[in-house]
Amino acid sequence: MPLEFSQLTLSPGSQLLVNHVNWTMFEHILAEIGETAASRLSYNNGLLEIMAPLPEHEDDKEIIGDLIKLLLEELQVEFRTLGSTTFKHQLMQYGVEPDQCFYIQHESVIRGKKRLDLTIDPPPDLVLEIDLTSRTHFDNYEKLGVPELWRYDGKTLEIHLLQAGTYRVSKTSLHFPQLPLTEAIPYYVERSKVIGRNATMKEFRRWLATQGGQIFRFGNPKSEDLDSSVD
16 A cells, blocks of 8 residues: 555654655655645655755745845835745656745746746746755756755855856845845844844845945945844
């Protein structure tokens, strides 16, 4: 009798590796758990990894996602966020569920679409991964062609840009090159744990306003700049 995914129980922070999973089996598991499951899946040529996030993982994901949304709104850039949607490509035998993802440059291309097909649709422009107990699957995102990946480990934000099919660490974002986000994002994540989500968003918006005459200017944030929004 085959084992069903619903029979498995993963404690928060745990991982399960399953070998020899063919594409049909992978599709069956995706259909069984749906898009709203608390677990995260990654598939790479027959190897299926199932991860159960910790509560703090979800906290960081939500606050960073909210900071990105606010940033795009302040820039008056249309975007679409698809959360942990499963992105898969049967021909390449890859599949992955990001913690958070954004369509920015290609928002108009996928606007209104209920289902995406990566054989014809573009991948997300920006993906966020929270690595507290799990690992970011760089190779999956490289194969799918995601141009920018943010990795946050609870303290440090790394920005990875896709160059010639491989991710390279960058000090600046492809989509927000004017801003020193590797310093600002961790700062405001920590602020949210002290003053709360709404107060943090207000501080972040005020900090953005200090970044130059045209909303933003490129430069390294100083601690006094980051603190300048505190009442």
